[in-house]
Amino acid sequence: MPELLSVKNLKIEATSYPPGEPPKVVTLVEDVSFDLQKGKVLGLIGESGAGKSTIGLSALAYGRGGCRITGGQVLLNGRDILKLGRGGINSVRGRHVCYVAQSAAAAFNPAHKLGDQVIEASLRHGIMNREEATKRALYLFRVLGLPNPETFGDRYPHQVSGGQLQRAMTAMALCPNPELIVFDEPTTALDVTTQIDVLAAIKHAIEETDTAALYITHDLAVVAQISDDIMVLRHGKTVEYGTTKQVIEAPREEYTRALVSVRQAKRDEAPDQTDTLLKIEHVHAGYANGFKVLHDVSMHLPKGQTLAIVGESGSGKSTLARVITGLLPPSEGRITFEGKELPKALKGRTNDELRRIQMIYQMADTAMNPRQTVREIVGRPLSFYFGMHGAKKTERVKELLDQIEMGTRFLDRYPAELSGGQKQRVAIARALAAQPELILCDEPTSALDPLVAEGILNLLLKLQEETAVSYVFITHDIAIVRAIADSVAVMHRGRLVRFGPKSKVLSPPFDDYTDLLLKSVPEMEIGWLEKVLKTRRMESAGN
């Protein structure tokens, strides 16, 4: 069978301009080769900065933001598309090769109806007339399982949900009947329950239309469901390239093995869950405009243990954290900390009460003042709560940096000089500096690459052992819950669905929502998607 796409020894470079130094040429991708046959799917997988999007875009002969394809060939049906001129490449893009971006919300023009945007490429390339194109769009909306396919095209982007938008974008890519589609992390920004629907829809649609695809993601479990072959990338180089079965079941390289085994950690829950530290009783909360977010939420957390709060976006889990911190006073209910009721609002709490509850945010970037050095960031709680200063403070900051497994050489760095994982570690050190009894972790690992995230989780567990601190861990990721939680609270639309020790919450009998949630988490197993789809209703077609 002839190759549809054949990439040979691809080399991509960019020029960086470090201030005060001469411009430097950086090699982003080096010596990457792969083949793709008609109707097959190749998964490109790697951490951020691995060059996977850059490689994906090379299939459209496009270099984003100053990237230049400087070597190798990209053969589409035997023709090197890198050698086509501007006019030549325009007749390939959007006709033979289409692109699905990560954030559909940002990729659609909010001023035009979805239907018009979906058929635009087909009309522009003169592949079909409006009537044919509209008919094809309708067919694709059906295939992709969109609700009310007849009228879906009349809506504007803001009128549909994120999952629907991502499917509409897939329809847009499929509409001109291309030979190849590049999917750039199409489900990364979606909730797990939505992700599985979109994933199933994409898989169904590319099978139905017999289109080949490059599927870019950082989640090996996702790519295992959809692709025939997998290429693992790191620092712009190929680590491993093989069939999905081989890569998942018998990885050859150390790095691939690490990727496969990540998120498999499990921890037994603490047997004794009686010594209560934090107790939330019948809390209702909402915003000033009358929008009520939390309805009658009650849970509790024993000392030195971890309570995971799970739910999809909009379930009210972050709002609950704001209620605990006092940023959003609850309208009803009470919160007890160590047997004493906490004042509802932040203003009413004493410094000591504030000290005992610390917080770690999802985005370490915005959670730290970019104008303060690590020394100042970590040192401030020390002087604020304990009145430390001078050598004693520096000594303690160094200790804390050791505790988070970062050396003292980071003392005078600014956050912009740290990597994502290091930033999150500094944020943890800042929380630890206050010697808290409870740390609220608001999705601290969801913005990080899997291996880095695993490092952070292990650090949190180690710190819990050392200092007996308790965590409230907010997440949407069941794998994390399995790895660290003692008790679990499942939230859905502002209500508590299920609460109890981990073993109880995560084992049957399930209520409908928990069942849906658990079944939606991709597992590192080929054929998992089909298995799940059989047992699971397409409930969230509305997503």
Add this chain to the structure above:
Amino acid sequence: MNLRSIPFSAWIGIIGIAIALLCALFAPFLAPFGEREVVGDIWLPAGGDFLLGTDNLGRDLLSRLIYGARTTIFVALAATVLSFALGMILSFTAAVTGGFVDQFFSRFNDLMMAVPTLIFALVVLAVLPQHLWILVLVMAVLDSTRVFRIGRAVALDVAVMEFVEAARLRGEGNIWIIFREILPNTLSPLLAEFGLRFAFSILFLSTLSFLGLGIQPPAADWGGMVKDNKDGIIFGISAALIPGAAIAALAICVNLVVDWLMKRTSSLKGGRGDA
């Protein structure tokens, strides 16, 4: 930071400002003649006894320029610094506290801005006694309305960031949040505004002097000197251009320094490796 990291353009600015400040401080020693002394014929050309010629009353231009540096720089700088102090404190307080305080300050600011600056200044200065500090105060208050606008806008952007929330959760007071969390992150746009406002202050001062409500003659100030000598331009005498050039040079020097400071403060790596 070391001296070598200061770029060439900033050095020009620093030297220019240093010369102006030296003139202001040591005017009596530097000036060849007295400030108010009539020493020769009117509008004598440059050269000879009078390095820059004489003005419309026969006073030495160079001496008046040197003495003028005193009043001009002092009044303009004091007014700008004061307006920034006032505008920034009020605007940051408004942005951090929000609610009623924010509404009150902002609407009062709108009210102030609704009255044309010059007319406002004229009325107020005509009513109040003519003291230098009153002049500075009036200029500062009027200018601070503009600073308030910008200050509130940039501070609001920073005030919603999570690190400010983290500081609140720590129990920090408003003073810390304003000066340690927000101020360092808003310096760049405010510094840019400072350079501009300083130049405007000099111009505003000369406008007021021109209308007879600024620096009172016979005291010298650069704006007033332009006014005194403006009639000479009709006869092809360039005496008015010399204080004008001084104003321009000072404004450029201040902005060169501000540009450099801005580059330093806008770097998120503490100015390391920055030009």
